[in-house]
Each structure stands twice: as structure tokens, then as C-alpha cells.
Amino acid sequence: MRPERAGARHRGGELLSIGAVLAHLREEFPEVTISKIRFLEAEGLVEPQRTPSGYRKFSPADVERLAYVLRMQRDHYLPLRVIREHLDAMERGEAPPALPPADARPGPMEEADRELVASAEALSGVRLGRAELLAAAGAGDGDLTEWEAYGLVAAGSDGGYDGDALQVARLVAELGRYGLEPRHLRAVKAAADREVALVEQVVAPLRRHRNPQTRAHAEATARELATLAVRLHAAMVQAGLRTRP
Known part of the structure; x- marks a missing residue:
């Protein structure tokens, strides 16, 4: 083969x-x-x-x-x-290990990976005003004020919102439909901040390198690590839910 x-x-x-x-x-x-x-x-x-x-x-x-x-x-x-x-x-001229079926359905973590990557690429370069963000997320002004108060969403230095902010806003709004309020999501934000710190420990030395190729590798590595962190988080949540009576 x-x-x-x-x-x-x-x-x-x-x-x-x-x-x-x-x-x-x-x-x-x-x-x-x-x-x-x-x-x-x-x-x-x-x-x-x-x-x-x-x-x-x-x-x-x-x-x-x-x-x-x-x-x-x-x-x-x-x-x-x-x-x-x-x-x-x-x-080496050897046969590789057998592959899983190409038509096998991906698990929920793989589906989450695909959605995360697709959303990130689709929203790359997006810049929205406050009204545009609210319309895209299907939320009200009071919702956004509360999200910002809890540090879930933040405007840029120009007062606008990027694609990441829009993605977070949409997810927070969706969770709100299940009764989860911004105050309930403080633990999620704290966990994300800790994961960012872990990724930074790995890529910070690469980002300071003089070689532009090394710096580009740092960005690619950061994205790969972020995806792995998301998968690990999802796996732990699933494992925890399965152990509940």
C-alpha cells in the first residue's frame, strides 16, 4: 500500500x-x-x-x-x-496497520473538532460592531453587557469584536437557552485561561525566535495544542457524566 x-x-x-x-x-x-x-x-x-x-x-x-x-x-x-x-x-516496504473504516462515524469529540476548526476559519478576519455582534449572536444588549462583566466576551481596542468574540457569544447564547447563565460559566472561563497559560509555556520560546519559520511553527503548534486541550476537556466531561448515577 x-x-x-x-x-x-x-x-x-x-x-x-x-x-x-x-x-x-x-x-x-x-x-x-x-x-x-x-x-x-x-x-x-x-x-x-x-x-x-x-x-x-x-x-x-x-x-x-x-x-x-x-x-x-x-x-x-x-x-x-x-x-x-x-x-x-x-x-520500508511493509504493510501498515489496518485502517479503521473510512465511513465510520466520528465520535462527538471529532465532530466538535471539525466544528471548531470550520467556525474559526469561517470567522477569520471578521470585525463587528456591537449591534452587528448582537444580531449575529441573537442576543440583546443586556446579555452582552453581562457577558462582558463576567469576562466571557471582550471588545478590541477599537471597540469592535472579532470572530473569536462572535464564536464565544454564539455559544454563550446557546447555553443560555438551557438555563445556564454567565455566572455559571465562570468556571469554564477560568479553565480556559489555565489552558491558555499551559499552551503559552510551550510556544512562548518559539514566538521569541528570530527565525520567521520558527515563529510560524509556534502559531501552528498553538492551534494544535488548543485543539488537543478542547478534546481533553470534552473527554473528561464525558467520562465524568458517565460515572454519575
């Missing part, structure tokens, strides 16, 4: 820039970003060539590997560690 030939449309052994690779991959993986490609490189899943000036150049085989990794994540929900083992086995 070998990675499927997503790069088969490439001409011969032509080397591609990271932008060209992104364009090819987005035909099958519209959610992929340059940061994601750089993160997979930093994790050792692909090793593009470098020009004397430091630019990445990807071969068709590199594009195949990237497509294989993305496909295994999308269709089989495999972690990178397992995908790396598959690729290593195939390079």
Missing part, C-alpha cells in the same frame, strides 16, 4: 513552491492552510528541499505524502504519530 497519488497531475519531477502545493491540495482539502503544511513539515512528516535562499521546494512525492497525511486525518481520524508509523512502514 502506498500513499494515493494526489500529486499525479504534477508535470514530471517539477518542484513546487509552498503556494503551488497549497493550490493543489485545496482541490481535495479546501480547509488546508500554509500554516498546516509548515506544521506537518516541522513534525517531520514531509521534508521539502530548500533553495540557497531558504525557500521550500516540494516534489510530487512530497505532495503525495501531504495528501496522504491529510486524508488519514480526515477519513480515519488518525493522530500524527500513527500516520508517521504508517509512512515509515510503507517506506
Whole structure:
């Protein structure tokens, strides 16, 4: 078994820039970003060539590997560690471990991951005024005032709200329909702040690095860690609920 030939449309052994690779991959993986490609490189899943000036150049085989990794994540929900083992086995000429069915339904955590990523990408670059935020979240002015008082939502220095604030506002409003008030969500906010501090411990040294590629890796790492933290939180909540009488 070998990675499927997503790069088969490439001409011969032509080397591609990271932008060209992104364009090819987005035909099958519209959610992929340059940061994601750089993160997979930093994790050792692909090793593009470098020009004397430091630019990445990807071969068709590199594009195949990237497509294989993305496909295994999308269709089989495999972690990178397992995908790396598959690729290593195939390079040795061995058969990789059996895959879970491609049509298996994802669990609630995987569904949450997808919703989180989709929402974050859809709201990237959004800037809203107060009235626009209220309309998008389906909330009243008093609701937003209370959310801000509890630190759940915050305006930027220009008084506007970004996509993250809108996402939080929508979720807080949805929880409110189940009777959960902002005061009930203080523990959730405190837990999120602690998780942010943990992620910062890992990525802060990378963000201070002079190399721009290292700083880009820091941002990709922060997003991956945030996703893992969300999954861990969801798993612990589910486990706790199952143990209740």
C-alpha cells in the first residue's frame, strides 16, 4: 500500500513552491492552510528541499505524502504519530496497520473538532460592531453587557469584536437557552485561561525566535495544542457524566 497519488497531475519531477502545493491540495482539502503544511513539515512528516535562499521546494512525492497525511486525518481520524508509523512502514516496504473504516462515524469529540476548526476559519478576519455582534449572536444588549462583566466576551481596542468574540457569544447564547447563565460559566472561563497559560509555556520560546519559520511553527503548534486541550476537556466531561448515577 502506498500513499494515493494526489500529486499525479504534477508535470514530471517539477518542484513546487509552498503556494503551488497549497493550490493543489485545496482541490481535495479546501480547509488546508500554509500554516498546516509548515506544521506537518516541522513534525517531520514531509521534508521539502530548500533553495540557497531558504525557500521550500516540494516534489510530487512530497505532495503525495501531504495528501496522504491529510486524508488519514480526515477519513480515519488518525493522530500524527500513527500516520508517521504508517509512512515509515510503507517506506520500508511493509504493510501498515489496518485502517479503521473510512465511513465510520466520528465520535462527538471529532465532530466538535471539525466544528471548531470550520467556525474559526469561517470567522477569520471578521470585525463587528456591537449591534452587528448582537444580531449575529441573537442576543440583546443586556446579555452582552453581562457577558462582558463576567469576562466571557471582550471588545478590541477599537471597540469592535472579532470572530473569536462572535464564536464565544454564539455559544454563550446557546447555553443560555438551557438555563445556564454567565455566572455559571465562570468556571469554564477560568479553565480556559489555565489552558491558555499551559499552551503559552510551550510556544512562548518559539514566538521569541528570530527565525520567521520558527515563529510560524509556534502559531501552528498553538492551534494544535488548543485543539488537543478542547478534546481533553470534552473527554473528561464525558467520562465524568458517565460515572454519575
